[in-house]
Amino acid sequence: MSKKPSATIEQKPNASSTSHGQAPINAALTQAQKIELFSQMVRIRRFEERSHRAYTGKNAAGGPNIGGFLHLYNGQEAIAVGCCSLMGKHDHVITAYRDHGHAIAVGMDTKALMAELYGKVTGCSKGKGGSMHFFSPERNYWGGHGIVGGQIPLGVGLAYGVKYKGHKGSAMAFMGDGAVNQGAVHEAYNLAALWNLPCIFVIENNGYSMGTSQARSSAGDLAKRAEGYGMAWGVCEGHDVYEVRATMDKFLNIAREECKPAVVEIRTYRYRGHSVADPDNTYRTKTEVEDYRRTKDPIQVFQAALIAEGVLSSESAEKIDEAARAEAEAAADFADASPYPTPEDIQKDVYWESDNPDQRTSQGRLFFN
Amino acid sequence: MSQLTYREAVRHALAEELTRDPNVVVMGEEVGQFQGAYKVTQGLLEKFGPKRVADTPISEAGFIGMGIGASMLGVRPVMELMFWSFYSVAFDQILNNAANVRYMSGGQINCPIVIRGPANGGTNVGATHSHTPENILAAHPGVKVVVPSTPYDAKGLLKSAIRDNDPVFFLENTVLYGEKGEVPDEEYLIPLGKADVKREGKDLTIVTYGRPVIQSLVAAELLAKEHDISVEVVDLRTIRPLDIDTVLASVRKTHRVLVVEEQKPFCGVGAQLTYMIQAEAFDDLDAPIGRLCTIDAPAIYSPPVEAEQLPNPQRILKAALALLD
Numbered sequence: 172m173s174k175k176p177s178a179t180i181e182q183k184p185n186a187s188s189t190s191h192g193q194a195p196i197n198a199a200l201t202q203a204q205k206i207e208l209f210s211q212m213v214r215i216r217r218f219e220e221r222s223h224r225a226y227t228g229k230n231a232a233g234g235p236n237i238g239g240f241l242h243l244y245n246g247q248e249a250i251a252v253g254c255c256s257l258m259g260k261h262d263h264v265i266t267a268y269r270d271h272g273h274a275i276a277v278g279m280d281t282k283a284l285m286a287e288l289y290g291k292v293t294g295c296s297k298g299k300g301g302s303m304h305f306f307s308p309e310r311n312y313w314g315g316h317g318i319v320g321g322q323i324p325l326g327v328g329l330a331y332g333v334k335y336k337g338h339k340g341s342a343m344a345f346m347g348d349g350a351v352n353q354g355a356v357h358e359a360y361n362l363a364a365l366w367n368l369p370c371i372f373v374i375e376n377n378g379y380s381m382g383t384s385q386a387r388s389s390a391g392d393l394a395k396r397a398e399g400y401g402m403a404w405g406v407c408e409g410h411d412v413y414e415v416r417a418t419m420d421k422f423l424n425i426a427r428e429e430c431k432p433a434v435v436e437i438r439t440y441r442y443r444g445h446s447v448a449d450p451d452n453t454y455r456t457k458t459e460v461e462d463y464r465r466t467k468d469p470i471q472v473f474q475a476a477l478i479a480e481g482v483l484s485s486e487s488a489e490k491i492d493e494a495a496r497a498e499a500e501a502a503a504d505f506a507d508a509s510p511y512p513t514p515e516d517i518q519k520d521v522y523w524e525s526d527n528p529d530q531r532t533s534q535g536r537l538f539f540n
Numbered sequence: 541m542s543q544l545t546y547r548e549a550v551r552h553a554l555a556e557e558l559t560r561d562p563n564v565v566v567m568g569e570e571v572g573q574f575q576g577a578y579k580v581t582q583g584l585l586e587k588f589g590p591k592r593v594a595d596t597p598i599s600e601a602g603f604i605g606m607g608i609g610a611s612m613l614g615v616r617p618v619m620e621l622m623f624w625s626f627y628s629v630a631f632d633q634i635l636n637n638a639a640n641v642r643y644m645s646g647g648q649i650n651c652p653i654v655i656r657g658p659a660n661g662g663t664n665v666g667a668t669h670s671h672t673p674e675n676i677l678a679a680h681p682g683v684k685v686v687v688p689s690t691p692y693d694a695k696g697l698l699k700s701a702i703r704d705n706d707p708v709f710f711l712e713n714t715v716l717y718g719e720k721g722e723v724p725d726e727e728y729l730i731p732l733g734k735a736d737v738k739r740e741g742k743d744l745t746i747v748t749y750g751r752p753v754i755q756s757l758v759a760a761e762l763l764a765k766e767h768d769i770s771v772e773v774v775d776l777r778t779i780r781p782l783d784i785d786t787v788l789a790s791v792r793k794t795h796r797v798l799v800v801e802e803q804k805p806f807c808g809v810g811a812q813l814t815y816m817i818q819a820e821a822f823d824d825l826d827a828p829i830g831r832l833c834t835i836d837a838p839a840i841y842s843p844p845v846e847a848e849q850l851p852n853p854q855r856i857l858k859a860a861l862a863l864l865d
C-alpha cells in the first residue's frame with residue numbers, strides 16, 4: 172500500500188459510502204442503476220475467480236485451459252465499474268494487461284472474454300490476443316495492452332481524436348502505480364497538457380508493481396507529478412464506487428467541457444498475486460491482504476451501503492451473486508466447448524490488405540513463408 | 541561435473557563474475573528482493589548486497605541507458621530485461637548509444653555492458669511479449685549477440701560476455717530455464733563467436749541456435765531412427781561474431797543445409813546465413829538451402845496454435861525430409 176495509510180482504514184465497511192453517495196452524480200442514480208453497478212462488480216469478481224480456477228485446472232486433453240499470464244482484478248472492481256459507468260457516447264477507455272474488469276464494465280460479453288482466455292476462435296480477439304489483449308472498439312474500449320505504460324500515449328491519441336473530430340468527449344487512460352515511471356507516460360502527460368487534450372490519466376495505485384512497493388519504485392507522490400505539467404490532479408479511495416464516480420465525474424466534465432487533461436490517482440489493492448504465477452511471498456504479508464479485504468472490500472462496502480439505503484437486501488445480494496457465478500460458469504462452458512483457431516488463421520488479421528484482397532492496392536509479397 | 545538447470549547456470553555465471561570483479565553490478569526489474577521474475581537471480585541480493593544487485597523501477601529507457609553510461613566509466617553492468625521484448629522501450633539507448641558510442645568517439649570510449657533476459661515464444665504470452673530480436677540487434681555493427689541453448693553454453697558464454705569490452709546482448713529462453721545439463725565444477729569460459737557441433741552427421745546440416753537446437757536434436761534422432769538419415773546439428777551459439785567457418789566445414793561434409801530459427805523469416809539470421817553459404821560454398825551444395833522459421837505473423841496467443849507457429853520437431857522433420865527428396 173501507499174506510504175500513508177488512509178484515514179478510512181479503521182472504518183467498518185458500511186460507514187464509508189454515505190457522504191459520496193450524496194454527490195450529485197450518485198444521488199441521481201436510480202435504484203436499478205445502483206443495483207447494476209453492484210452486480211457488475213460482483214460479476215467481475217466471479218469471472219476472475221472462475222478464470223483463476225480454469226487457469227490452475229486442466230482441460231479434457233490434460234493440457235492447460237489458459238496459457239500465458241493471468242492478471243486478476245480482484246479488489247479493484249470499484250474503479251473500472253465506477254469509471255466506465257460515467258462513459259457517454261464519446262468517452263473512451265484504454266488500459267494495461269489487468270484488463271478483464273474494464274472489459275466487463277464496458278459491457279463485453281463474458282463468454283467471449285472467457286473464450287479468449289481459453290485461446291478459442293470465439294474469443295473477443297479470436298484467440299489471438301489472450302488475457303492481456305482484450306479489445307472492443309464498438310464499446311470505445313481500446314484494450315488491453317501488455318507493455319507497461321505503452322497504452323498511455325495511445326490514450327492521449329484517443330483524446331486527440333475526440334477533440335479533432337469536434338466531439339464532446341474524453342479518454343480515460345488507465346495505468347498502474349509502476350507504469351508512472353515509464354518515459355512514454357511523461358511524454359504523454361506533456362502532450363496532453365500542452366495541446367489541451369481531454370485525457371484523464373487514471374493511476375490505479377494498488378501499492379505494488381509486481382513485487383515492488385510504491386516506496387521502492389517511485390520518487391515523490393504519483394498524482395502530484397501532474398503539477399510539473401500544469402495539469403489538474405486528484406486522489407481518491409478506490410474501494411468506494413461512489414467516491415470513484417464523484418471524483419472522476421468532476422475531472423471528466425472538465426475534460427469534456429474545457430478540453431483539459433488531469434491525473435487521478437485511485438488508491439486500491441489487489442488481492443491476488445501480480446499474476447497467477449506470482450507466489451506472492453516476498454513483498455507483503457498475508458495480514459496486509461486480509462486487513463484490506465476485511466475493512467475495505469469494494470463489494471462488501473457497496474453492499475453494506477446499498478442495504479443501508481434500502482436499495483438492496485441480503486437476499487437480493489445473494490441472488491445477484493448466484494447469477495454472477497452461473498454466468499461465469501456458463502462462460503467457462505462456452506469457452507471449453509468452442510473450437511481453437513486453425514493454423515491457417517495465424518496469417519489472418521495481419522494486414523487489412525491481405526484480409527481484403529479484392530480491394531488491395533499495393534503490390535508485391537506480403538508474407539515470407 | 542554437476543547437473544545444473546539453464547537458470548542455475550546463468551545464476552552461477554553471475555555469482556562468479558560478481559565475486560571476481562568488484563565493478564560488476566546486476567540491475568533490473570525484480571532481480572533482487574523478488575528473486576527475479578524467472579528466479580534467475582535468486583539469492584544474489586542476499587549474497588552480494590544492494591550495491592551490487594539493484595532493483596530498478598519499470599523504466600527500461602532510463603535504467604538501460606544508465607547502465608550504458610556507467611559502463612563508459614568502467615562499471616560493468618549486467619542488466620536484466622524481464623523479457624527482451626521490452627528492449628523496444630530502450631531501443632534508442634541500446635542501438636543509438638551502446639552500439640555507436642565507441643565509433644562516434646573515434647574509439648575513445650568503451651561500453652562493456654551486458655543486457656540479458658529471455659527472448660522466446662512458446663509460453664502463450666502473446667505478440668507483445670514474444671519478440672526474438674537477435675537479427676535486429678545483430679544488424680548493428682558494434683554489438684555482440686549471444687543465444688545459448690544449453691546450461692553449459694549459457695554459463696561459459698555469459699562469463700565471457702561480462703568480461704568483454706563491447707556491448708553484449710545475451711538472449712535466454714524461458715522454456716529452457718528448467719532444462720538440465722552437465723556443467724563443469726571448475727571455472728571455464730567459452731569464447732564468443734565459436735559455434736558448436738552438437739551432433740555429427742553426414743547427410744544434412746541443420747544450422748540453428750537457441751531453443752531450436754534442442755528441437756533439431758529431437759528431429760535428428762527421429763530422422764536417424766525412422767528414416768535412416770544422418771543429420772549434423774551446428775549450434776551457432778553466437779550470432780555476432782558469427783562462426784561461419786564451422787558452418788561451411790559442415791556444409792562441405794553434408795552438402796545439404798537446413799537453417800532453423802525461432803524467428804520470422806524476413807531479414808532473419810537465416811537470410812544472412814544462406815547468403816554466406818551460397819556465396820562461399822555454392823559448388824558444395826547438392827540442393828537449395830532450406831529454411832524453417834516461425835510462421836510470418838505476430839505471435840498468436842492460442843496455446844495449441846502457437847506451438848504450430850513456432851519451429852517444433854515435427855515441422856523440422858518435415859522440412860528436412862523435403863530437402864532430401
Ligand SMILES: Cc1ncc(C[n+]2csc(CCOP(=O)(O)OP(=O)(O)O)c2C)c(N)n1
Pocket residue numbers: 269317318319320346347348349350351377379380381445569598600622626629
Ligand atoms: C515495458 C515493460 N516492462 C516490464 C513489464 C513486466 N511487467 C508487467 S506488469 C509489471 C508491473 C506493473 O505494475 P503496475 O504498473 O503497478 O500495475 P499492476 O500490475 O499493479 O496493475 C511489470 C514489471 C512489461 N510488461 N512491460
Ligand SMILES: [Mg+2]
Pocket residue numbers: 347348349375376377378379380381
Ligand atoms: Mg500496481
